[in-house]
Amino acid sequence: MIVIRDTATLREEIKQRRRAALGADVQVGLVPTMGYLHDGHASLMRAARKQSDVVVLSIFVNPIQFGPNEDFDSYPRDEERDLALAEREGVDIVFIPTVEVMYPGPTKTKIQVSGLTSRLCGASRPGHFDGVTTVVAKLFNLVQPDLAFFGMKDAQQVAVLQQMVQDLNMPVHIVPCPIVREEDGLALSSRNVYLSEEEREQALVLSRALREAESAVTSGTVKQVTDLRRQLEQTIGTSSLALIDYVEILTFPGLEPLDENMLLNTIDQDLIIALAVKFGRTRLIDNIRLQKAEVHAYV
Amino acid sequence: MIVIRDTATLREEIKQRRRAALGADVQVGLVPTMGYLHDGHASLMRAARKQSDVVVLSIFVNPIQFGPNEDFDSYPRDEERDLALAEREGVDIVFIPTVEVMYPGPTKTKIQVSGLTSRLCGASRPGHFDGVTTVVAKLFNLVQPDLAFFGMKDAQQVAVLQQMVQDLNMPVHIVPCPIVREEDGLALSSRNVYLSEEEREQALVLSRALREAESAVTSGTVKQVTDLRRQLEQTIGTSSLALIDYVEILTFPGLEPLDENMLLNTIDQDLIIALAVKFGRTRLIDNIRLQKAEVHAYV
Numbered sequence: 001m002i003v004i005r006d007t008a009t010l011r012e013e014i015k016q017r018r019r020a021a022l023g024a025d026v027q028v029g030l031v032p033t034m035g036y037l038h039d040g041h042a043s044l045m046r047a048a049r050k051q052s053d054v055v056v057l058s059i060f061v062n063p064i065q066f067g068p069n070e071d072f073d074s075y076p077r078d079e080e081r082d083l084a085l086a087e088r089e090g091v092d093i094v095f096i097p098t099v100e101v102m103y104p105g106p107t108k109t110k111i112q113v114s115g116l117t118s119r120l121c122g123a124s125r126p127g128h129f130d131g132v133t134t135v136v137a138k139l140f141n142l143v144q145p146d147l148a149f150f151g152m153k154d155a156q157q158v159a160v161l162q163q164m165v166q167d168l169n170m171p172v173h174i175v176p177c178p179i180v181r182e183e184d185g186l187a188l189s190s191r192n193v194y195l196s197e198e199e200r201e202q203a204l205v206l207s208r209a210l211r212e213a214e215s216a217v218t219s220g221t222v223k224q225v226t227d228l229r230r231q232l233e234q235t236i237g238t239s240s241l242a243l244i245d246y247v248e249i250l251t252f253p254g255l256e257p258l259d260e261n262m263l264l265n266t267i268d269q270d271l272i273i274a275l276a277v278k279f280g281r282t283r284l285i286d287n288i289r290l291q292k293a294e295v296h297a298y299v
Numbered sequence: 300m301i302v303i304r305d306t307a308t309l310r311e312e313i314k315q316r317r318r319a320a321l322g323a324d325v326q327v328g329l330v331p332t333m334g335y336l337h338d339g340h341a342s343l344m345r346a347a348r349k350q351s352d353v354v355v356l357s358i359f360v361n362p363i364q365f366g367p368n369e370d371f372d373s374y375p376r377d378e379e380r381d382l383a384l385a386e387r388e389g390v391d392i393v394f395i396p397t398v399e400v401m402y403p404g405p406t407k408t409k410i411q412v413s414g415l416t417s418r419l420c421g422a423s424r425p426g427h428f429d430g431v432t433t434v435v436a437k438l439f440n441l442v443q444p445d446l447a448f449f450g451m452k453d454a455q456q457v458a459v460l461q462q463m464v465q466d467l468n469m470p471v472h473i474v475p476c477p478i479v480r481e482e483d484g485l486a487l488s489s490r491n492v493y494l495s496e497e498e499r500e501q502a503l504v505l506s507r508a509l510r511e512a513e514s515a516v517t518s519g520t521v522k523q524v525t526d527l528r529r530q531l532e533q534t535i536g537t538s539s540l541a542l543i544d545y546v547e548i549l550t551f552p553g554l555e556p557l558d559e560n561m562l563l564n565t566i567d568q569d570l571i572i573a574l575a576v577k578f579g580r581t582r583l584i585d586n587i588r589l590q591k592a593e594v595h596a597y598v
Contacts, residue, residue: 007468019322108415109432109466113408133408134467141468144443167408168433169306169440 001087003094007142010095014143017054017092027052030145030172032136035059035096036076037085040180040188044149045089047177056143057086058095060102065131076193095143102138110134113160113167116255120156120274121285124245132157133164140172148172153179153187155272155287159253179287181207187286199279202239206275209235210288213273217264218294225249226260228273236277245276245283252289265296300386302393306441309394313442316353316391326351329444329471331435334358334395335375336384339479339487343448344388346476355442356385357394359401364430375492394442401437409433412459412466415554419455419573420584423544431456432463439471447471452478452486454571454586458552478586480506486585498578501538505574508534509587512572516563517593524548525559527572535576544575544582551588564595 004010018026029052031044037059048055059082066072079096086094110130116122117129140148150158158176165174180188185207186200195203209232216222222231232247250257252272264271274287303309317325328351330343336358347354358381365371378395385393409429415421416428439447449457457475464473479487484506485499494502508531515521521530531546549556551571563570573586 011470021322023318023321107466109410109412109463111408111410111467115407138466138468141470144470164408167406167437168410169437171310171440171443 001083001091001094003083003096005096005098006101007097010093010142013093014054014056021053026054027147028054028056028143028145029147029149030056030058030139030143031091031149032058032060032139034061034075034190035082036078036190036193037082038180038188038190038192040151040153042085042089043180044151044177045086045091047175048147048149049090051175052145052147054093055091056093056095056145057091058097058139058143060095060097060135060139062102062131062135063099064103064107064134065128067125067127070125071191076190095139102135107134111137111164111168113163116156116160116163119250119255119257120246120248121276122156122160124276124283129157129160133160136161137164137168137170140170145172147175149175149177151179152176152289153189153285153287155252155274155289156255159255162253185211187284189284191282191284194282195279199241199282202241203277203279203284205236205239205242206277206284206286209275210273210286214288214290214294217290220265223263223265224260225258225262225264228264229260232273232275236275239279241279243278245278246274248272248274250274267295268292271295300382300390300393302382302395304395304397305400306396309392309441312392313353313355320352325353326446327353327355327442327444328446328448329438329442330354330356330390330448331438332356332358333360333374333489334381335377335489335492336381337479337487337489337491339450339452341384341388342479343450343476344385344390346474347446347448348389350474351444351446353392354390355392355394355444356390357396357438357442359394359396359434359438361401361430361434362398363402363406363433364427366424366426369424370490370493375489394438401434406433410436410463410467412462415455415459415462418549418554418556419545419547420575421455421459423575423582428456428459432459435460436463436467436469439469444471446474448474448476450478451475451588452488452584452586454551454573454588455554458554461552484510486583488583490581490583493581494578498540498581501540502576502578502583504535504538504541505576505583505585508574509572509585513587513589513593516589519564522562522564523559524557524561524563527563528559531572531574535574538578540578542577544577545573547571547573549573566594567591570594 029048111133162174222228251269271290276285328347410432461473521527535541550568570589575584
């Protein structure tokens with residue numbers, strides 16, 4: 001495994017790996033992360049290792065996707081541990097640029113995906129997704145991967161990036177990978193380290209609310225969008241520390257909102273239930289996808 | 300020369316050309332155009348032929364860079380003549396997509412370059428450069444060229460695209476090529492066909508104003524930005540049909556405006572004088588670059 005910190009060396013290394021194949025196909029897989037890696041990231045690296053000849057991991061806490069009052073400065077970092085984990089997972093190239101390498105001057109260019117970014121985290125975190133699409137496009141242009149692996153915990157991010165790739169004809173395939181959870185159900189996140197013991201305990205309500213919602217839909221206990229939302233809010237409300245940012249039931253990947261009175265079994269698309277809830281100063285997100293067949297199961 | 304009209308065949312053809320080189324460097328040169336080709340475009344193809352192994356010409360009248368009251372529908376088109384010219388200039392691949400091929404659905408993704416796009420044609424044509432950067436990024440992603448050739452008649456376009464490439468780390472080098480003019484000085488443009496005989500005659504005032512401005516600067520006849528602007532406006536004013544959209548003196552490639560009282564010989568950057576002037580319903584642009592050394596010549 002080699003560690004690269006500048007763009008010229010990165011480009012040259014990838015070029016050499018492709019050239020060495022003498023015209024044969026070399027699949028380059030990219031796993032873009034902000035570091036402080038956990039088993040969720042490990043699952044992305046494993047998927048990349050399985051599907052690619054060359055696995056590139058990028059570690060970069062991207063300032064332009066953080067709002068002015070968000071946790072850019074305090075975002076957890078541990079390069080040594082990250083490198084050990086990457087090595088263990090068989091990563092070939094780790095790209096760890098500084099902010100100055102990625103943004104030598106203030107960037108005048110932004111990529112905006114409209115519509116998809118207006119709801120969920122896009123509404124709570126204005127400008128967040130412009131920062132994500134812009135930095136991911138930069139990483140794509142630097143690495144020129146064939147495949148790029150993203151976790152479904154950031155489901156909106158996956159939908160937004162897929163839209164960007166499609167609209168801009170980017171020569172890369174986005175591979176969404178399943179959410180990885182602790183045994184007790186908490187979705188893995190680098191931000192979980194912020195949680196106090198009590199918050200960590202109460203945060204379990206998120207995965208529980210999602211599981212119960214799924215059962216209620218597949219069993220037909222809830223029939224309308226509004227009932228589903230009410231049940232989710234009630235479950236989350238049982239946690240005294242939970243402060244709801246949003247509870248949304250949308251189509252996936254289009255992220256279109258649904259009429260509150262709509263009957264779930266008349267919806268002819270996959271759905272996503274997405275939550276963002278604060279526990280103390282820590283904002284957690286989680287989601288579950290309901291496939292069309294699942295939503296219609298109780299009919 | 301082969302003509303390709305869909306994206307999958309284009310990608311495959313480029314891939315094959317690169318693969319055939321068995322790991323050796325293949326320089327792919329792209330000349331993006333809106334067709335109705337003239338000698339200005341031919342000069343781009345010749346530059347591309349000289350510097351590239353594979354020359355790709357794209358012909359696409361891009362709807363999203365036209366405003367609602369602009370000339371998208373009437374923009375001149377002549378595919379047969381364009382193909383003959385491309386063949387003559389040694390183009391390898393011509394890519395001629397339809398609007399449906401480039402935009403299968405409404406695009407949700409836009410690339411915006413701020414600052415550089417707020418003046419000149421960006422001010423007169425709101426949204427124009429978002430359309431240009433977006434379609435050029437799409438073409439770059441489809442062709443993956445090493446070099447891309449653009450005429451300096453659209454100097455602001457060159458500056459904006461260079462900024463985009465730099466900010467997004469696009470793996471392509473923008474090659475600006477000199478303006479090509481008719482013998483009498485009129486800058487070549489597909490839109491020149493719109494001009495009546497009288498308008499065509501009067502449009503010569505643009506290149507004359509730029510030439511006279513250049514002489515005035517290099518000889519020291521005008522000393523301040525304001526004097527230079529006044530002289531340009533006076534010269535253009537001698538044409539009864541000319542309706543000035545803008546006369547701008549800016550730094551290049553930063554396109555920063557200058558204080559009107561500034562002494563030209565104190566400016567430590569290259570400059571550009573850029574004009575947009577309407578003759579009847581036809582809006583023409585032209586420009587001249589003044590290198591720092593030229594501006595300081597009379598000191």
